[in-house]
Amino acid sequence: MKARFMLLLCWVISSSIVNSPEVKPVFGVRVAIGANSSVTSFVCYLNNGYTLSRQKNVDAESFVKIVTGYWPSIYNPKRIDYFKQHNIECAIFTDSITLKPVLGCLPIDSLWKIHFGTYPFNNNSDIGWSNKYHRPSPKQEQFLFNRYGIRQIDSDYFLDTSFWMIMNDVMDKDWISNYKSLY
Numbered sequence: 001m002k003a004r005f006m007l008l009l010c011w012v013i014s015s016s017i018v019n020s021p022e023v024k025p026v027f028g029v030r031v032a033i034g035a036n037s038s039v040t041s042f043v044c045y046l047n048n049g050y051t052l053s054r055q056k057n058v059d060a061e062s063f064v065k066i067v068t069g070y071w072p073s074i075y076n077p078k079r080i081d082y083f084k085q086h087n088i089e090c091a092i093f094t095d096s097i098t099l100k101p102v103l104g105c106l107p108i109d110s111l112w113k114i115h116f117g118t119y120p121f122n123n124n125s126d127i128g129w130s131n132k133y134h135r136p137s138p139k140q141e142q143f144l145f146n147r148y149g150i151r152q153i154d155s156d157y158f159l160d161t162s163f164w165m166i167m168n169d170v171m172d173k174d175w176i177s178n179y180k181s182l183y
């Protein structure tokens with residue numbers, strides 16, 4: 001009985017001394033046609049230093065509202081504008097006529113160009129940066145793996161630091177030229 005008590009006491013003391021790591025948000029995007037016929041799928045996680053947990057898949061507008069702190073959430077309880085922190089021009093604006101919130105984010109609007117040579121739906125005639133019609137060329141795929149850790153463009157997410165890198169890169173003219181030149 002005394003041994004159990006001592007063991008329990010040691011456990012309580014040692015577990016109270018160990019600092020638990022700070023939980024931080026992790027944001028990501030997958031650039032592929034999803035179930036909702038969107039070319040991007042956004043995800044939020046919590047990283048406790050060991051694992052990613054509390055996965056939440058959201059649409060682009062909800063994602064920007066979470067990441068900018070426009071909405072309170074467990075992924076951004078301090079309502080920090082992470083886009084602003086990473087020098088990315090994404091925000092929720094108030095429409096002057098309807099007074100409703102509107103998404104304004106050019107990098108998100110450009111992400112599809114990484115995957116597709118032309119926009120995959122009929123409502124847009126823009127040209128993408130991919131050198132194949134419905135997927136990147138082999139050299140582009142190798143580049144995506146080397147720079148962002150993306151093994152399979154149709155299933156992998158640009159997560160955490162890779163997410164912030166791709167959001168900046170799709171606005172960089174030199175990066176775009178380099179990506180388009182990979183055959």
